Amino acid sequence: MATNDPSHFLLEGLDASRREELGDLDAMTKRLASMQVPEPTQEEQSTLMRSLAANLIQTGRSRFGIKGWLRLILAQARLFEVEFWYACAAMMLFTLVTGALVGNGALSLFTLMVSPLVAMTGVLYIFHRDSSSLSALEAASPVGAYALFFCRSALILGINLAALPLLLIPGQMLFPQLAFWRVVVIGLGALVGLFGLATYTTVRWNGLMGTVIPLGIWGLLVGASWQSAVANSGNWSLATEWMVNTISVSNALLIEALLALLCGGWLLFQAARWVKKDIRSWA
Amino acid sequence: MVGVAQGMNDEALFEQVLSGNQQVLEELVTRYYGPLRGYFYRLVDGNLQDSEDLVQETFLRILRYKGKMPYSFRLWVYTLARNLAYDRFRSASYKHEQVGDKTDLIEERDEYPTIHGVDTYNRLPEAKVIERVSAEAVREELYRLPALQREVIIMRFYGEMKLEEIATITGCPLGTVKSRLFKGLQQYKKILEEVENGNE
Numbered sequence: 259m260a261t262n263d264p265s266h267f268l269l270e271g272l273d274a275s276r277r278e279e280l281g282d283l284d285a286m287t288k289r290l291a292s293m294q295v296p297e298p299t300q301e302e303q304s305t306l307m308r309s310l311a312a313n314l315i316q317t318g319r320s321r322f323g324i325k326g327w328l329r330l331i332l333a334q335a336r337l338f339e340v341e342f343w344y345a346c347a348a349m350m351l352f353t354l355v356t357g358a359l360v361g362n363g364a365l366s367l368f369t370l371m372v373s374p375l376v377a378m379t380g381v382l383y384i385f386h387r388d389s390s391s392l393s394a395l396e397a398a399s400p401v402g403a404y405a406l407f408f409c410r411s412a413l414i415l416g417i418n419l420a421a422l423p424l425l426l427i428p429g430q431m432l433f434p435q436l437a438f439w440r441v442v443v444i445g446l447g448a449l450v451g452l453f454g455l456a457t458y459t460t461v462r463w464n465g466l467m468g469t470v471i472p473l474g475i476w477g478l479l480v481g482a483s484w485q486s487a488v489a490n491s492g493n494w495s496l497a498t499e500w501m502v503n504t505i506s507v508s509n510a511l512l513i514e515a516l517l518a519l520l521c522g523g524w525l526l527f528q529a530a531r532w533v534k535k536d537i538r539s540w541a
Numbered sequence: 542m543v544g545v546a547q548g549m550n551d552e553a554l555f556e557q558v559l560s561g562n563q564q565v566l567e568e569l570v571t572r573y574y575g576p577l578r579g580y581f582y583r584l585v586d587g588n589l590q591d592s593e594d595l596v597q598e599t600f601l602r603i604l605r606y607k608g609k610m611p612y613s614f615r616l617w618v619y620t621l622a623r624n625l626a627y628d629r630f631r632s633a634s635y636k637h638e639q640v641g642d643k644t645d646l647i648e649e650r651d652e653y654p655t656i657h658g659v660d661t662y663n664r665l666p667e668a669k670v671i672e673r674v675s676a677e678a679v680r681e682e683l684y685r686l687p688a689l690q691r692e693v694i695i696m697r698f699y700g701e702m703k704l705e706e707i708a709t710i711t712g713c714p715l716g717t718v719k720s721r722l723f724k725g726l727q728q729y730k731k732i733l734e735e736v737e738n739g740n741e
Contacts, residue, residue: 268697268726271704276723283726286733290698293679295579295592302593303574309597310570311563313604 264291330409346417349376350424375473407530411457418449429502437506444505447515447522452476454522458529551614559606570600576700577622583683583695584626595625619700619710623692630688682732690725693718 265283272280298306422445430436452472460468504511547568549557554572557565577599581592599622611617683691689711696702696710704722708715 264698267701268694268722272719272723276719280723280726280730283730286726286730287698289675289679289682289733290694292675293583293683294676295575295582295589297575298578303570306574306593306597306600307567307570310566310600310604313601 327409330405331413334406334409334413345376346421349373350421407461411453411526415449415453419446433502435506436502440505440512443519444511444515447518450522450526451518452522454525454529458525458532461529461532552610555603555614556610558604566604569603573600573618577618579699580619580622580695581626583680583699584688584692585629591629595622595629598625613709616706616709619696619702620712623710626692678736682729682736685732686725686728690721690728693721694725694729697722 264287268283268287269277269280422442426438426441429441430438452475455475456468456472459471549565549568551569551572554565554569558569574596577596578589578592581595582589585591585595599618602621602625603618683694686694692711693707696707697704702710704715704718708718711718713721
């Protein structure tokens with residue numbers, strides 16, 4: 259840096275023609291150099307330090323208790339607008355009607371296949387609608403991305419778990435042979451497995467990967483079981499019953515669900531570690 | 542710790558500050574208080590109190606930051622400062638003040654900054670006499686430039702920043718920065734000529 263030749267430094271990087279056009283800038287640089295701002299005094303610096311120190315202590319005390327977590331969850335839950343709840347209820351009703359009441363196997367398989375897509379679209383709708391403002395808020399917020407990540411994960415899983423009995427109770431009534439605990443384990447396996455995969459891929463790479471990879475795997479699983487479902491459904495009307503029976507007796511399915519549960523938990527842990535060192539909270 | 546802090550680079554200091562280290566914060570304040578105050582003073586409105594407020598706000602944002610560690614703290618902090626300056630430009634109170642009288646002069650002090658390796662205070666005795674009046678006049682002249690051109694000149698001349706660094710801070714292509722610098726200098730030269738002609 260040409261510190262002793264300010265006019266040279268000022269022009270450095272400009273084209274030769276522009277430098278020529280501007281000509282001699284010595285008078286200008288002398289003029290500019292005469293505009294001085296006094297350096298802060300020791301007293302001013304001490305005053306600033308005192309006001310900042312109070313904030314430094316607050317920053318260090320960023321851990322918050324159960325009340326703080328509950329408040330954060332409540333604040334995040336407010337992001338869910340009424341349309342989201344209507345969409346959830348409509349989806350659940352649709353699943354029940356097509357799967358259990360109408361008994362159309364193909365339709366229930368289709369519902370099964372698209373349900374993660376619908377859920378994901380809902381989540382993206384909520385957290386991406388005003389993503390630039392959300393990002394700005396996150397950056398300025400004393401609550402870090404790590405806390406937001408845990409909060410939102412807990413919220414999504416909590417909503418899904420809370421909705422599970424709404425599906426299980428009518429299912430149990432319609433199919434008494436259904437082993438309740440198996441359904442819970444299998445449901446949780448699929449839920450946590452896919453949720454963990456979607457979260458990790460989104461946090462690690464981007465939203466596109468976080469959508470394509472879990473949905474691709476889900477599609478492959480549904481596609482692989484499609485033939486069995488069709489073979490066992492006869493006239494396309496008994497697939498639901500076959501699925502219920504399979505869930506109730508298949509140990510292989512149970513083990514697979516447990517593995518998916520463990521993998522999903524591990525992926526969530528890895529995603530959380532990634533979030534800790536990054537700015538994103540998968541919003 | 543203070544001695545250790547002096548040997549640390551800005552990024553390492555920032556990391557320590559975020560973990561709540563007050564002594565390290567003091568070093569960061571020592572490094573950036575003066576340059577930031579000068580930046581705000583020249584860019585925003587030449588009011589020392591406003592500049593102080595903006596400096597404080599900048600440091601508060603630094604302390605509250607929860608994101609990824611910036612690659613260059615200096616560039617990051619000037620980007621932050623620039624955003625705050627533009628928020629100030631847009632504020633109603635700023636617009637209101639521009640209508641009123643602005644005669645805030647720089648108070649006389651013992652310490653003055655070194656610009657481009659030259660101690661600007663201890664220059665020729667006659668220059669010292671007219672210094673306060675001159676600073677105000679330069680400020681008025683600079684304010685006749687569009688803000689985007691003015692900021693490039695300020696960052697370049699007083700901040701001694703490279704054009705690439707200015708491009709990063711302003712989020713503009715390098716060509717745009719060069720163009721703003723050229724137009725700003727061209728315009729400022731005309732303003733100086735007008736001033737000179739007016740004085741004759």
